[in-house]
Amino acid sequence: MSSQDAGPGAASDGRGGPQVIPRPALWTPGRPAPWSQLGATSGLIVPDRVREAVPAQRTGLPSPVAELGASPSAVLIALYEHDGELHVVLTRRAKTLRTHKGEVSFPGGRAEPGETHLQAALREAQEEVFLDPSLVEPLGELDHLTTVTRRAYIVPVVGLLPERPELGRNPAEVEAVLHVPLSELMAPGVFREERWGEGEQSRPVYFFDLVGDTVWGATAALLRQLLALLTGTDPGGLTDLDPARGVDMIPFQLDEHGLGNVV
Numbered sequence: 001m002s003s004q005d006a007g008p009g010a011a012s013d014g015r016g017g018p019q020v021i022p023r024p025a026l027w028t029p030g031r032p033a034p035w036s037q038l039g040a041t042s043g044l045i046v047p048d049r050v051r052e053a054v055p056a057q058r059t060g061l062p063s064p065v066a067e068l069g070a071s072p073s074a075v076l077i078a079l080y081e082h083d084g085e086l087h088v089v090l091t092r093r094a095k096t097l098r099t100h101k102g103e104v105s106f107p108g109g110r111a112e113p114g115e116t117h118l119q120a121a122l123r124e125a126q127e128e129v130f131l132d133p134s135l136v137e138p139l140g141e142l143d144h145l146t147t148v149t150r151r152a153y154i155v156p157v158v159g160l161l162p163e164r165p166e167l168g169r170n171p172a173e174v175e176a177v178l179h180v181p182l183s184e185l186m187a188p189g190v191f192r193e194e195r196w197g198e199g200e201q202s203r204p205v206y207f208f209d210l211v212g213d214t215v216w217g218a219t220a221a222l223l224r225q226l227l228a229l230l231t232g233t234d235p236g237g238l239t240d241l242d243p244a245r246g247v248d249m250i251p252f253q254l255d256e257h258g259l260g261n262v263v
Contacts, residue, residue, distance in 0.1 A: 015190065017213035019103055023196070030193025030204055034224070034233035035186060045086050045182055045230045047160055050079055051139060053229045054158045058140025061238075063153035064245060066144070071152045074120035075108025077226060078136065080161035082179075087164070088223070090178040091128060092213060094171065104178065104215040106156070106222070107131070117141065117155040129177050130168040135161055142225050145218055146244040156222050180210065182230075185223060203243040 063070070078089040095101045107128045111120035122133040136159040145154040167177050184190065185208055192209070195202040206220035215223065221243060228235035239245050 015209035015211055017104075017210070019214045019216065021214070021216065023194070026196070026198045026202075028195045028202075030195045032193075033186070033191040034228040034235050035231040036188075036191075038231055038233065047079075047081055047086070049230060050086070050158065050160060053232075054140045054142070054226075056139050060141035060155060061143040061241075063144040063146040063242065065146055065151055065153055068151075070146075071110060072117065072120075072155055073108060073110045073147075073152055074115075074117040074124065074155045074157055075106035075222070076121040076125040076131075076136070077106055077142070077156055077158045077222065078125065078131065078161055078165075079158065080164055082164040086182045087179050088182065088185075088226075089129065089131075089165070089167070090180055090215070090219070091169070091174045092176040092178060094173055094175045097173065102175070103217070103219070104210075104213050105219045108154070110152075111155075118157050121155075121157040121159075128170050128173050130170075131165055135165060137161070142222060142229070143241050145221060146242050147218070148244045154218060154222075156225075158226070178210075178213070182227065184210065186227060186231075191224070204240055205243065 066072070076089075079086050080089075081087075089107065090104050091107055093100055093103050093105055107125035108121055109124040109128075111117065112123075115123070118138050122131075122136060122138075125131040125136075126133055139158040139160060142156040142158065145156070147153060164179065169175075169177050190208050190210070192207045194205050194207070196205050197203055206216065206224050208215040208220050208223060221241070225235055225241055235241055
């Protein structure tokens with residue numbers, strides 16, 4: 001199987017995409033999704049449930065690298081109801097970008113000096129997918145996520161939209177805009193976890209195998225956290241929520257692609 005394939009843990013029903021997964025030699029299958037025992041609950045996730053689970057005053061648990069002077073980035077987790085179910089807006093990054101090319105991500109990027117996390121997330125969403133900031137009902141943050149290679153951290157800001165938005169794309173940054181129902185993310189066989197590394201020093205890496213794309217790394221970790229919050233299920237401990245905590249001490253043996261896309 002080539003490095004362009006989703007890999008040996010991927011779903012076998014046509015799901016998964018060409019994203020490069022730099023899987024190390026030492027890895028094992030992980031645990032099921034936190035919501036796996038709930039049955040069909042995605043229909044119960046409505047906008048008011050999002051407001052309850054991620055209220056506007058919610059501040060995410062900080063990344064440990066924030067106090068060390070690491071650079072913050074902000075992403076917008078934009079949710080809207082369409083045909084009776086919630087959807088999330090994702091992007092497939094342009095293949096001409098220097099890093100994370102072709103990966104699925106939330107709209108977002110590095111915060112500029114003086115910006116709040118919300119302002120940065122809204123600005124980036126407007127620049128990338130032309131989302132009108134005035135349409136977004138800002139809610140709270142998810143817990144922050146540490147990145148591996150840039151010694152930065154990601155602040156995920158949740159927002160609700162009144163309806164399916166009319167979006168475009170900045171071709172320099174975005175290859176495609178994806179509108180993904182939460183029911184698809186929660187469907188059996190879509191989510192999977194792998195443990196990369198050995199023994200107590202291993203860390204979880206998360207995946208969602210969509211039709212045509214494999215969402216993994218930071219984006220998958222944030223989707224997992226969001227869905228656990230919305231379903232009221234246990235996402236686990238600190239390294240389950242923020243797998244790159246302490247990652248410098250983990251003896252990963254990765255291929256030539258390195259660790260850059262893990263988180």
